[in-house]
Amino acid sequence: MKKRYVFFVNAAYCYAVFRPVQEAIWEEGNEVAWFFTKDTPINLLANEKLLVNEKEVKDFAPDVIFGAGDWIPYYLPGLKVMLFHGLSINKRDSKNNAHFNIRGWYDLYCTHAEHDTNTFSKLAEKHKNFYVIKTGWPKLDPLFNSQTEQTKPKTKQAKILFFASTFSPSITAAPAVADELKSISNLPGWKVIATLHPLMDQDVVEKYLTMQDDSFVFLQPDADLYDAMTQADIMICDTSSIMYEFMFLNKPVITFKTRNPGPFLTDTQKVSDILPTLKALTKDATKQLSEAEQVCKNLHSYKDGKSSQRVLRAVDEVLEQGLGKLKRKPLNLLRKLKLRKRLGYWGF
Known part of the structure; x- marks a missing residue:
């Protein structure tokens, strides 16, 4: 059975992160679509599939939703996978690196090198509600x-x-x-x-x-x-x-x-x-x-241009073992209400 993937786009930087993954998905004969926040310009190519609202995403029934930003629609179906919009570099204060903020949205973090993998792995041991797998960054492919x-x-x-x-x-x-x-x-x-x-x-x-x-x-x-x-x-x-x-x-x-x-x-x-x-x-x-x-x-640990393929293998690994071993994510009602307001979605 074909796998289905969705790219969640909340900023222009997502295009460059997601398109190498899209190519890898197509090479494997699977399906992929794009879903945008209402305030993000849509600049898709003719062969790229757009889902215009949450209902279409649910009907598409993705196995996986990829994000590159700090948040992702938690209420949509599919494994939530973080690919990141930048490398693990702190621009301001080494004691407060936003790259490592855990906000409770993602099930899998695809990391880039030893340092960020080790840091996220320690956070995974602490929170026990997400997986960490080193894949490299698809944007660099x-x-x-x-x-x-x-x-x-x-x-x-x-x-x-x-x-x-x-x-x-x-x-x-x-x-x-x-x-x-x-x-x-x-x-x-x-x-x-x-x-x-x-x-x-x-x-x-x-x-x-x-x-x-x-x-x-x-x-x-x-x-x-x-x-x-x-x-x-x-x-x-x-x-x-x-x-x-x-x-x-x-x-x-x-x-x-x-x-x-x-x-x-x-x-x-x-x-x-x-x-x-x-x-x-x-x-x-x-x-x-x-x-x-x-x-x-x-x-970045890899120079082979195949991080997208490693991301898909990491996703397969987590889909196979499921999320049953993980703790439930925090309820975070206020944060979830703010996210729904931001997206203008109040359905279930």
């Missing part, structure tokens, strides 16, 4: 699979700078570096590709949109960012975890006032330092890249 293509000679007219930024006003670099990025794109032999977080202030987004021309490309958050990253020679970022994804390509990263400094990147404190740093690193980034390689090993 296309990036690892693209590295074979990278080894083929390519002719480029210009060096490419990739810029990505988080949205929080206290840590975003987007407003401060916008004019400098535009200036770099105007230099002979340079091109800039930029993207911003889905929750970025609209005024900032509008500024980046007006900067577009042949040498400055702005990508929406649901675009194929890995294609842009694969093309790029170097990245500028702030404290967004996407910079760690870029490091898996063995390319240098410059940051602007990052909250996560380290020898694996080159941080700048003044806008005027960006261009000299850019020029220096495009000549020699050997030391930084060596440090970044070790960081990548700690963040």
Whole structure:
């Protein structure tokens, strides 16, 4: 019998996490559909199936519902599986890493490396109401699979700078570096590709949109960012975890006032330092890249581009043994009422 899977989407970042899993599901001859919160833009492809409301999800009767955010509709059928929207990196305070918050929604956490697996396993022993299996992160599958293509000679007219930024006003670099990025794109032999977080202030987004021309490309958050990253020679970022994804390509990263400094990147404190740093690193980034390689090993255990397949095997394992060995999740009535209000669903 075919298995049925649903992707629950509550932010634009879910597309890049779920689509590699979708490909693996299709390869195995199973069915998959997408279900969105009402405030999330729907940008599905022609061959992707949409479920428009909770009734359609229940009628579809999924065996599994995947989530990448902090919450998921607990009342819908199917094993609830967390894939995460980022790697296990704390952007603000090492004593309070939100990546490891347990809110009582998920049955299975698919982890990425030894560190996060060990942490979640300890939490599983404490709560006794979810499973933990190390699978790797599906979002990285296309990036690892693209590295074979990278080894083929390519002719480029210009060096490419990739810029990505988080949205929080206290840590975003987007407003401060916008004019400098535009200036770099105007230099002979340079091109800039930029993207911003889905929750970025609209005024900032509008500024980046007006900067577009042949040498400055702005990508929406649901675009194929890995294609842009694969093309790029170097990245500028702030404290967004996407910079760690870029490091898996063995390319240098410059940051602007990052909250996560380290020898694996080159941080700048003044806008005027960006261009000299850019020029220096495009000549020699050997030391930084060596440090970044070790960081990548700690963040993700696999480089084979098959984390999606491991996720499906982990799901099979849990479906086979069932949830009978787990304790019931906390009742959390107030939290559940808030979630239903957020989704506008009061049925059963």
